[in-house]
Amino acid sequence: MIPNEAKDEEPISYQALLDKNRDLTEENHSLQEELQRLKARLEEAKGLSHVGEALRESEEKYRVFFENSIDAIILALLDGTIYAANPSACKIFGMTEEEIIKAGRNGLVDAQDPGLELHLEERARTGKFKGEINFRRKDGTIFPGEVSTGIFKDKNGFFKAYAIIRDITKRKTAEDALRKSEERYRTLFTNMTEGFILAEIIYNKDGKPYDYRYLEVNPAFERNTGIKREQILGSTMLEVFPNVNTKQVEKSLELVFTGKSAHFEVFSQLLHKHFDIHVFGLEERKIAIIFMDITERKQMEEKTRQRSEEIETIMEVVPAAILIGHDPQCYNITGNRMANELCEAQTGENISANATPIRRYFHNGHELAANELPMQKAAFKDIDVRDEEIDVLLPDGEWITAIGSASPLHDENGKVRGSVAAFMVITERKKAEARLKETLDNLEELVKQRTAELNKAYNSLKESERGLAEAQKMAHIGSWDWNLLTGKIYWSDEMYRIFGLKPQEFEISFDEILNYIHPGDRDYLIDAYKRALKGGKSGNLIEFRIISANGEEKVIHGLTEVTFNEENKPVRIRGTDQDITERKKAEEALRASEERYRSLYENSLDGILLTKPDGTVLSANPTACNLFGMTEDEVIKAGREGLVVKDERLKAALEERELKGQAKAELKYIRKDGSIFIAEISSGLFTDIDGSIKASIIVRDITERKQAEEALRESEERFRTVIENSRDGINMLDLKTGSYVLMSPAQVEMTGFTAEEINNISAEEVYERVHPQDRDLSISQQKLVAAGIDTPSTVEYRWKVKSGEYHWFSDSRKLVHDAQGNPVALVVVTPFLITNSTTRPRCSGEPCRAGRHQS
Template identity: 25%
Template sequence: MDNPMKTKAHLENALAEAQKRIAELERHAARCGRATEDSFEDSDNASVYMTLMHEAFNASPIGLAIFDTDMRYVTINRTLADLNGKPAQDHIGRRVRDIIPDLAGEIESVMRRVLHTGQPVLDIFISGSVASQPGITRYWNQHCFPLKDNRGRVIGVSIVVEEITARRRAEEALKESEKKYRTLFDSIDEGFVLADVVFDENGRPVDAYFAETNDAAANMLGQDVTGRYFRDVFSEGRVYLLDVAGQVALTGRNVRMEHFLEPDKKWYSFFLFKIGGPDSRRIGTIFQDITERRRAEEERARLLQDTDEQRGRLQAIIDSLPVGLCITDNTGKIIFMNDIAKGIWIGRAHYAKNIEEFSSDKAWWSDTGERIAAEDMPVARSLRGEICKTLAVDFERSDGTRGTQLVSSAPIRTSDGSITGSIALVQDITEQRRAQRALRESEEKYRSLFESSIDGILLTMPDGRITAANPAACRILQMTEEEIVQAGRDGVVDTSDPRLRLALEERRRKGKARAELIFRRKDGTTFPADISSSVISDQEDHIRSSVVFRDITERKEAEKRIRKLNEELEQRVKERTGDLIETVDRLDKQREVLQTIIDSIPVMLMFYDPAGKIYLVNRELEKVLGWSKEEMQTMDLMAAVYPDSGYRREVREYMIEAEPGWKDLTMTTRSGTRVCSSWSYVRLSDGSQIGIGIDVSERRRIDQDMKRLATAIEQSGEGIVIHNPDWVIVYANPAFEALTGYGREELMGKGISDLAEYFHGNDYGDISEYISRHGKQWSGVQKRKRKSGEVIDISLTVAPVHDQEGRIMNYVSAVRDVTAELRMQNQLAQNQKLEAIGTLAGGIAHDLKNILTPIVINTEVALMDIEEDHPVRELLEEIGQAARMGSDVVSQIVTFSRRSLQEKKPVAIENVVKESVDFLRSALPSTIDIRLQLSAGNARVLADPTRIKQVMVNLGSNAGHAMRENGGNLFIETAQERLNEEKASVVSPDLKAGRYVKIMVRDTGVGMDEQTKRRIFEPFFTTKKQGEGAGMGLSVVHGIVKDHEGAVSVWSKPGKGSVFTVFLPVWRDSGATGDEPSPLSAPGDA
């Protein structure tokens, strides 16, 4: 029974191929329609068009026809005429209803629609029967196209008809196949499961979803698992099956295995295969309980152990067989195969395989070339009781090669006559068949050569009889082949010629001979001929000869003419000899001039005669090597210049080849130094040679210097860029690529205007003008923007490169990122500025305190001494209030300048932060939500708690002011962080490495621009309105934090809020947390 799944796949492929063919035909029909319109536009080409149309119509595999406006046939091709069941000429001038009345109604209706609208109508489905096959329903797909003249008027209709009967039947067969597949799926005895394998993020199978199972699977599993997951159904004892399913789903390789399931105490056979494309994770599994079979096999193995001696004797017999031996059971399964059989099939056969499985799909009868069906295989026939003797079978091996084998097979029967298996003997006759084919091909090639040769060919016997003559021999001798055979050798060759006897003797001794003999034509005339004769033997070892001859009459006459010309030439040579003697005298004089020229040119020259001996060198070669010309002509110069024998051999081979081009050679001079040179050898027509050499030692040194320079630039830590005079980049090193973020392919050939984003608005015009005016390099600091959008500061040096005439040929730019360096310089300058302001403010505050203290005291005393309604009381109260406010400002200035002496002690920082937050909750409006996150643990700092609270309150108040209009969120977080020297220097240049408590105060307020951010820690600087603050809040924060050996940093952007981060050193006796958290990132840093 055919495999329904295989049948289904076959039908689907057939349907897809049919649909593809239909699409091609539709495109072809559309092209025909367009060609028709174009052809009718040119009335002068109408006759040519009609001729081509008829040829195309009759050759087309699809039905084609053209109708006039009365819907009468104008022309029709043979395909459509045969379909209609009438000759093409019987259609011309008639309507459709006259030819196929059953289908005329629908077809003429469509044609009327096309004639009326001028638009094509495609994909018209028609069904019916034809006269040649009455009663059989067939299906067609029809397209109708309008035919128009050059003014756009419709003058006819063209119809394209494609029969789709095969496609319709394929679709119906597919439906029937699917029905059979479902029936088979539900009725087979083996369990069948379709499952989708589930993988985790690392690509490991973790579960499988059972999409579909058959009844046999449910019976063997004891339950219907459809719609459930593997791990929900089975225990851990079956997890191995999940791993195998994962491998099949990923690799697509089928797995066939037998496995013992411990929970069931049973053996099962499994066949797992992938379903779908590369991205599919669905597999199919066919399994069955083989416990009983395994037990039977174990019992059989036990019994077989008792027959070792018999098996040994049998094996010896089998091993001595000169042919392949194959034994199967009664199902066709191979149970034994000797080495010769395995070698014939090259690994296609193995145990647990059915012999048809590896041979019937790729096996043919040698005699007819027909594919062998599975049931016609020799083994299959023997299993039905037939004895097959020496059947020739062609087969395809697993490596793709084809071979031929002789197969004999017979059934194996028990004593009661029942068939228990088969035995087959196989002999590989591939080489024998190949040799026979080669012999046939050789005979065919010889016959073709024999018949088509322009030379005469005769086949003769040792006694002179001629057995065959080719057409050329008949033409040359002016005889028929029968006449030549009857005449024999004596009739076509002049036997009186003594050269004939010599040629026959030479052929007898050597097996072949060449000679010039006189042949005789039918009319008795003779002619000279070149002959080549060889002794040959046929398959029966019969000796015969072949004679190939050619008429050389014209060549003989040409030789006479050449002899005459030679005599004339000899006379002219004598006449010219005198002239040549005079020419030699002149050449001797010119040789001196040539030697002077050769000795003056700055290249090495060596002249060799045809024997390879040096006969001339120039002075440049003497100067480079150190030997004189006379020494070089007498010594073994090659051995001296190239002392290594292997290297010398390579040089000689190069000289002998004398190919165009140059080769670098290393020569040893008289002093022992090694010279790098480049040589080219030219061979002259007389066999002599000229060697031309150039000393390239200096060039090599320059090349090495250039390579070292290029390596240094490539590995430099600074970015190096080379521009042409128009400031177009012609080179950029890897450091520049890393600095800018642009790849070399993005930079090469780009000008400044092309990289405007990178140059950040900077123009090289001023730099170019400076270099042109001063003639020297330019240096400075500029801003650039990386490809990522990050703006950086760079140190830029641009230097010109001049040519020999002093013109600028290139610009070289050296670029270094100084962003971090400038940032540290700015921070250091800001700290120094604040330090100077603090020192100045401290001195002023001391003097102001001395001035304000008596004012406050005296004002309070005066207020105590006067009545409540005294006229000056209000003035004194204003003076007192002003003096106290001044005292507060002085106190803040003192705090900023760190001149106050407060006691510091170990403080649990999170308690201080909590108290500060409690105060801020009551002080800030309800529109601001305060969120506290404490992660510093039990860390303590050496600090004045009151001043730390002041820091928190000032930062919280500052944040509240930024969110006063729209409200927002205030985040206060604490953590511990260990800063190395690099991280500490980024926060503040004078901050030391170590473990710190980090307090971060983040708001969602209006934020600050860069200019405001740079000045926020300056005393009396404020962005608040007059009367809302004195501008000392953040200055006091900075002073307190610095006094505690810490640092404060700020991040802010307009519209994105601000983040103030305070770092306070952890007290050395404070316990560390188990895991030190990473520093919190400010929003927008990414």
């Protein structure tokens, strides 16, 4: 025995003991002559030599696994006291082995984890546990760990525990990211207002696409079409809509086939609805279709067109001059046919008194300024002006008298944006008043009736304009009209809002419009207008980007129509622009979500199966195919029946999943070649968009881990058997802690002390138990150990055993070094034939080496 002095060295591995025993065996070969005199003992030592060799092989496997395991391995007492940790454990926890030992179980496990107590109870009840627990690193961060722990009995009959820990932070992060991506994708897919179709292209015998088959549709499809999902899946488009324009379908599919997307509007005779449709290609033979029910928009457009036609008709046929002021100052005024005739102006020409001050206006002999005219008064004062008579002096010197009414026009905020007026020339009436005085009452009534009609026409016009403006605002659609003869451009209020401007803030020009067009689309837009002006077909659709006044980039969908005169020259361009930015963002978000989900699915390191609860496989990712050695079609065909070994674990896992909605287990799976492998699975149930219950299964091959666990168990078993049955005393001292980490039953029998009792004895007391005459030798041996030098030979000394007697000990000692060559432990082997005597061993002149063997 030696004193337990050293306190700061590294803990020993079992391999060091085997190395020492191997060295002892080599030295024994040089002692053949002496061993002849101990033949009986040698025969017994030979038997142990075979056992020692088996132990060395077992311990080598254990050491390699313990030191090189990717997972953390911790050995501890049942109370949580840790006495060993492998390098991976130090790396995972960010601690040295000493810090891990000092921390103990309570310092490594997250005390807030509610599952810890249940896990310890399960291990105490069954002897083992596997599951997930949260751990704490040195820096205080918490990480999830997959742990496998069990209880074993050491050579002294003490129950101890091992724990194998795997940091599953990345896996948890990946699982959470996958769940969130799938949730975002499903949320978008389920809640998007636009209908979505996933379809498979069908080709004719010439290889040209002409139809497609429905593979999946979202809830918005049912809402927009009234057709149930189960009624349409598996059917082709021509089967569902036999009266569709097949040429349009073929043209769209051919366009998608070339890598481009298609966009068009159709009217379904079957559904009596208008749809705005976008078609774009996905993977080979598949397309995605996003469509929107635009029936209400079409109806609104038609009503707007009809209302506009009605207003224009009223304006042209009403027997009065009707004028409209397009701004609060009435600087821009246009009129109907009678107003243009009265002012001798062309259609669309500005007839404002401010713009053409060539007429003079009087009332009761007082000459009126421009702001005193009925239209201007209505706009400036926000009042209704009724039945004002005005005498007008024309440029040719002729006088006429007109009677008119005017009212202000308001924007959506109630602010005046212009005015409208109706005038009737009453010159002849005034001249006849003297002659028709007796009919004055009837004439006044007639004027009132006419005025009422004009008011009605005005109110109808006002209501129509308000309805049109509201419709444009709701649909983010603005309208515009460009008179190529005058250069004047009219924008609706919504056009101003789309460009980030205040409605009717200023009169727009083409050059100003170009300033808002995205630089990358400016040439494209100019070319589109040029083509239209050269006689391009009516109804040109274009899509371009703008940078609004507030700096926001928007995507605009435009429709233009050119009007040509009888000489086929363009005289007018009008159209609509729709802000489709949000729709574009939604399309991009959907694409990105689908791409992220597909990337996770395709590139997962674990096998992933999507199944029905009955075991029918719907899809398998590449990793799953590799695990089973099958193609995806073969995996789907095999199903649960052909992939999983039916046993109690499978039954329990299915019952748990049905009860809790999810389950984790270790199951046996079958490859294509018939070989069996053990897999760790995690399965959960979810509800797809049509309400069907589906299951996801994540499969990880843990065959190698299982084999390693079994090898470790066998190695431990063989090691314990050899140590516990050795007749030589064997002990191992940890030079860092000064504690005995190993003491064979034979050593206990020799000294009378257990390892725990020796560890509780002070270094001074251990030294004092050395016979006084042998203490100098003991001190010299300790100095050699402290210097990291192996003793050159067997050491003989007397030591007081527990009974109080001095017994002779003849120890063979060997230092164990770490990877850097530093001594970390001392292994001492005492032959069993030496210590059971109070007399000196019989050796011829040199230290006794009898009884040395490999253990």
